[in-house]
Amino acid sequence: MSGAVDPDYTVAHSRPKAFYESFERKEELQHQTHYCPGCGHGIVHKMLARAIDELGVQDRTILISPVGCSVFAYYYFDVGNVQAAHGRAPAVGTGIKRSRPGSIVIGYQGDGDLSAIGSAEILHAANRGENITVIFVNNAIYSMTGGQMAPTTLLGQKSTTTPDGRTAEHEGHPLHMSELLATLGAPVYIGRVGLGDNRQIAQATRAIKRAVENQVRGLGFSLVEVLSPCPTIWKMQPVDAQHWVRDVMEKTFPLGVFVDRTNEMQPPAGTNTAPAIGEIPRILGICAGDAGLAGEIPTSQTGELDLRVRVSGFGGQGVLLLGEVLAEAGMDAGLEASWLPSYGPEIRSGTSNCHVRLASSPIDSPLVMNPDVLVAMNEPSLKKFGAGVRSGGWILYNGAMFPPEYVREGVHILARDFTREADAIGDPRAANMVMLGVLLEIAAALPQASIDAALRQCVKQPKWIDLDERALARGRALLREFMERGAA
Amino acid sequence: MDKLKPDRGLLKIDENECKGCGLCVEACPPRAIRIGDRLNHCGYRAAIYTGAGCTGCGICFMACPEPGAITVFRLVDRRTLPVSDSHVPVEGAVPCASN
Amino acid sequence: MRKQLMKGNEAIVKSAILSGCRAFYGYPITPASEITEAAASCMPKTGGVFLQAESEVAAINMLYGASSAGVRCMTASSGPGISLMQEGISYMAGAELPCVIADITRGGPGLGNIAAEQSDYHQVVKGGGHGNYHTIVLAPHSVQEMADLTALAFELADKYRNPVVLLADGFIGQMMEPVEFSDHAVAPRLPAWAVAGTPESRGNLISSIYLGCDELEAHVRKLEAKYRRVEHDEARAEDWNADGAEILLVGYGIVGRILKAVTAEARAFGLNVGLLRPITLYPFPAARFRKFATQARVFAVVEMSNGQMVDDVRLALNGARPVEFLGRAGGNVPTHNEVLALVKKLARQYCPAHEPEEMAHVWRSGS
Numbered sequence: 001m002s003g004a005v006d007p008d009y010t011v012a013h014s015r016p017k018a019f020y021e022s023f024e025r026k027e028e029l030q031h032q033t034h035y036c037p038g039c040g041h042g043i044v045h046k047m048l049a050r051a052i053d054e055l056g057v058q059d060r061t062i063l064i065s066p067v068g069c070s071v072f073a074y075y076y077f078d079v080g081n082v083q084a085a086h087g088r089a090p091a092v093g094t095g096i097k098r099s100r101p102g103s104i105v106i107g108y109q110g111d112g113d114l115s116a117i118g119s120a121e122i123l124h125a126a127n128r129g130e131n132i133t134v135i136f137v138n139n140a141i142y143s144m145t146g147g148q149m150a151p152t153t154l155l156g157q158k159s160t161t162t163p164d165g166r167t168a169e170h171e172g173h174p175l176h177m178s179e180l181l182a183t184l185g186a187p188v189y190i191g192r193v194g195l196g197d198n199r200q201i202a203q204a205t206r207a208i209k210r211a212v213e214n215q216v217r218g219l220g221f222s223l224v225e226v227l228s229p230c231p232t233i234w235k236m237q238p239v240d241a242q243h244w245v246r247d248v249m250e251k252t253f254p255l256g257v258f259v260d261r262t263n264e265m266q267p268p269a270g271t272n273t274a275p276a277i278g279e280i281p282r283i284l285g286i287c288a289g290d291a292g293l294a295g296e297i298p299t300s301q302t303g304e305l306d307l308r309v310r311v312s313g314f315g316g317q318g319v320l321l322l323g324e325v326l327a328e329a330g331m332d333a334g335l336e337a338s339w340l341p342s343y344g345p346e347i348r349s350g351t352s353n354c355h356v357r358l359a360s361s362p363i364d365s366p367l368v369m370n371p372d373v374l375v376a377m378n379e380p381s382l383k384k385f386g387a388g389v390r391s392g393g394w395i396l397y398n399g400a401m402f403p404p405e406y407v408r409e410g411v412h413i414l415a416r417d418f419t420r421e422a423d424a425i426g427d428p429r430a431a432n433m434v435m436l437g438v439l440l441e442i443a444a445a446l447p448q449a450s451i452d453a454a455l456r457q458c459v460k461q462p463k464w465i466d467l468d469e470r471a472l473a474r475g476r477a478l479l480r481e482f483m484e485r486g487a488a
Numbered sequence: 489m490d491k492l493k494p495d496r497g498l499l500k501i502d503e504n505e506c507k508g509c510g511l512c513v514e515a516c517p518p519r520a521i522r523i524g525d526r527l528n529h530c531g532y533r534a535a536i537y538t539g540a541g542c543t544g545c546g547i548c549f550m551a552c553p554e555p556g557a558i559t560v561f562r563l564v565d566r567r568t569l570p571v572s573d574s575h576v577p578v579e580g581a582v583p584c585a586s587n
Numbered sequence: 588m589r590k591q592l593m594k595g596n597e598a599i600v601k602s603a604i605l606s607g608c609r610a611f612y613g614y615p616i617t618p619a620s621e622i623t624e625a626a627a628s629c630m631p632k633t634g635g636v637f638l639q640a641e642s643e644v645a646a647i648n649m650l651y652g653a654s655s656a657g658v659r660c661m662t663a664s665s666g667p668g669i670s671l672m673q674e675g676i677s678y679m680a681g682a683e684l685p686c687v688i689a690d691i692t693r694g695g696p697g698l699g700n701i702a703a704e705q706s707d708y709h710q711v712v713k714g715g716g717h718g719n720y721h722t723i724v725l726a727p728h729s730v731q732e733m734a735d736l737t738a739l740a741f742e743l744a745d746k747y748r749n750p751v752v753l754l755a756d757g758f759i760g761q762m763m764e765p766v767e768f769s770d771h772a773v774a775p776r777l778p779a780w781a782v783a784g785t786p787e788s789r790g791n792l793i794s795s796i797y798l799g800c801d802e803l804e805a806h807v808r809k810l811e812a813k814y815r816r817v818e819h820d821e822a823r824a825e826d827w828n829a830d831g832a833e834i835l836l837v838g839y840g841i842v843g844r845i846l847k848a849v850t851a852e853a854r855a856f857g858l859n860v861g862l863l864r865p866i867t868l869y870p871f872p873a874a875r876f877r878k879f880a881t882q883a884r885v886f887a888v889v890e891m892s893n894g895q896m897v898d899d900v901r902l903a904l905n906g907a908r909p910v911e912f913l914g915r916a917g918g919n920v921p922t923h924n925e926v927l928a929l930v931k932k933l934a935r936q937y938c939p940a941h942e943p944e945e946m947a948h949v950w951r952s953g954s
Binding site for chain 1: 589590591592601604605609610612629632633634635636638640641642644645646648649650651652653654655656658660674675678682758761762763764765768770772774782783784785786788789790791792793794795796799841844845847848850851920922923
């Protein structure tokens with residue numbers, strides 16, 4: 001040094017700030033990783049940490065640690081950390097990013113995690129174009145668990161579960177995840193890099209930064225697959241393992257950029273803003289106050305009302321709607337109400353039925369096995385539920401002739417071609433409402449205002465409301481006629 | 489080579505953080521790193537800087553799997569620096585420019 | 588608030604959003620699909636996230652992510668889907684992440700059928716996933732309870748940092764009843780432990796891994812202490828005509844409704860019957876069972892399964908009283924008459940003091 005000016009040096013490359021100063025979540029080795037000598041994970045961690053530093057996103061970053069040797073990635077990264085179940089990082093990342101779009105979500109996965117157990121999650125996250133970054137470390141083996149075959153294990157490569165080497169016939173070919181994902185429409189960037197030599201390392205450093213940067217710019221899904229050495233399980237010296245990446249692995253997994261839509265993608269326009277909290281009930285259609293009641297029955301008039309109805313027919317005959325209007329009207333009139341659609345083994349068989357109860361006291365069971373009124377839109381319904389109608393109850397049957405085998409002592413029967421009645425007032429499909437009209441006239445408990453309100457609640461189209469009102473009136477008239485005839 | 493001209497770069501290797509994998513030795517273009525003879529506290533023979541030839545390229549840093557085992561410094565070019573520039577002085581690093 | 592006629596499945600979603608839920612991830616399955624559909628329609632309008640996941644496995648892990656980020660979140664499924672979610676539920680319990688899962692049960696095992704059964708009790712209440720954990724399980728028996736217990740579920744999930752399952756059957760999910768909601772919407776809050784991508788939350792970690800044996804044991808003990816608090820403070824049950832009842836019927840969900848009707852009719856006969864309906868299945872309201880064991884002569888458990896909750900009743904009573912069981916499976920519902928027949932049989936067997944006059948009509952109506 002004699003005679004020379006003291007040279008001064010500045011730090012050019014040093015431990016990235018995105019790493020903790022010391023690794024306090026670990027019990028020992030506060031400054032070293034837990035990885036084996038020469039392991040690629042440490043190198044990839046450094047590339048990622050450096051990218052986080054350079055992009056200035058440390059505060060916003062959430063790293064998802066996988067299952068595998070890098071399960072403890074959260075020991076090292078001084079960012080928000082979430083540890084995920086095996087293979088599920090892309091789903092976990094989706095859940096985070098969708099709710100926290102300002103965060104920078106980085107999934108870090110190995111080959112077992114991403115290409116085997118998590119193959120569905122990565123495929124769909126990529127296909128949705130989740131705005132996340134995935135680092136896929138491929139070392140062609142299950143290392144943490146001691147060297148079992150991975151989907152990316154090379155043909156001929158020995159593992160503890162392919163002791164004679166992998167064969168295409170038995171285990172299939174090595175899975176090319178990057179190429180596979182590159183067939184999808186959504187990803188912004190998919191590339192494979194390696195850690196096989198200096199040139200590859202420099203390229204990998206750039207690719208990883210790019211994959212994070214794409215997310216920062218809001219462009220969408222980016223994935224970098226890194227061919228990475230595992231000297232321990234490969235049973236090689238670290239430098240030999242590094243060369244094996246370049247000389248052997250790369251032959252099966254060629255490096256390259258498979259998708260790059262960085263220049264054509266646009267960040268999404270402004271995100272959906274949340275409404276004011278006070279607006280939420282209204283948005284949900286939750287009605288304020290009780291002004292909506294159209295026609296509450298004075299309690300004195302209801303006595304102890306307990307109406308049990310079963311409505312049955314085929315799909316498309318308006319069975320469920322009939323019941324719904326009845327229940328809605330009952331509720332509007334201040335009664336307790338329940339409506340239970342056919343729910344049982346027959347749910348998909350084309351038949352349809354529902355149970356409706358209206359009562360002045362709280363309803364215990366919503367199931368109606370012994371109805372006061374059975375509305376049977378067809379014969380099978382009669383067959384199924386006719387015998388259950390309570391003594392003194394009613395069967396309303398859609399058919400001019402009531403099948404004699406279902407006639408029961410003590411049960412009122414009104415059989416009529418209600419479809420024809422509906423046809424006469426404009427549309428055969430209103431048969432259900434004609435029958436409801438009959439039912440309402442029998443029950444005689446609900447104020448007309450409640451029925452009108454219920455109809456408007458359940459039937460949205462004005463032309464149907466008009467038709468249905470006439471159908472209900474027709475039904476009421478039919479019952480009166482029937483009673484008069486009976487009385488005569 | 490001008491004996492008085494300092495190296496463009498300088499290395500600091502944390503001997504106790506190094507696991508002796510040798511990737512930096514392999515990576516270093518001017519071959520300025522070697523594996524030492526002494527065992528560190530983990531029982532590894534750590535890499536050491538030979539003391540000369542570092543260009544400050546940083547390739548060893550990126551090739552090293554440990555977060556901070558290697559720190560790479562670069563010579564400050566005083567001709568291009570304003571006088572007030574506050575570059576970070578190197579602590580604990582042995583300048584190796586004038587061997 | 589005005590009452591509205593609504594399906595149980597829809598009431599869950601509206602109540603969830605009122606409770607501050609802002610993320611729903613799910614996979615369709617009968618008979619829970621209406622929940623997913625209602626969420627698809629309501630979530631975006633209220634500033635929340637809805638996404639149909641590629642599987643139940645993905646859905647529960649999306650919840651894991653959303654919950655990690657401090658968002659109140661939920662999913663809904665049925666038996667086969669809940670089986671697939673067990674992995675994620677175990678992880679969430681381990682990582683102490685709150686979430687609400689609605690299980691609208693169907694028939695099993697395997698593909699079973701889509702009719703209502705209560706055969707998910709074991710997998711939900713006993714923890715179908717691996718490890719030492721519990722989920723809190725709430726069992727609504729009406730549409731109003733679908734709304735009310737959903738609100739409670741979010742509260743308990745946050746309070747205990749634990750998954751909460753709303754265990755309802757297809758009947759309660761599909762049926763419509765008047766329901767009244769709170770007029771107050773809970774504003775989403777960010778818990779201090781969340782990992783939200785902010786400077787303040789940078790130091791936070793969500794994880795269920797404790798590598799050291801002592802470390803994991805300490806974690807398990809901590810969870811255990813939490814479960815003891817839950818058991819002490821949160822057990823709920825409805826007793827209905829249970830005071831002084833000699834025969835106590837026990838059932839949850841739709842069965843609870845059927846048992847109310849049976850109880851009413853049996854009491855009209857002069858039989859001293861009551862109902863004890865667990866509302867929380869975990870924590871099981873064991874203390875209530877012990878209380879009523881001092882009065883009741885026999886407990887009769889009715890389930891739409893081959894006998895799952897009945898185990899907990901037996902444990903709660905610990906032999907203090909006989910426990911009878913009536914179970915139907917395959918989607919069949921224990922009928923009113925079936926249960927009434929059981930009640931009559933038990934009355935003959937356990938309540939002979941009533942003979943002969945009071946009970947004479949019972950013998951006549953037969954069993």
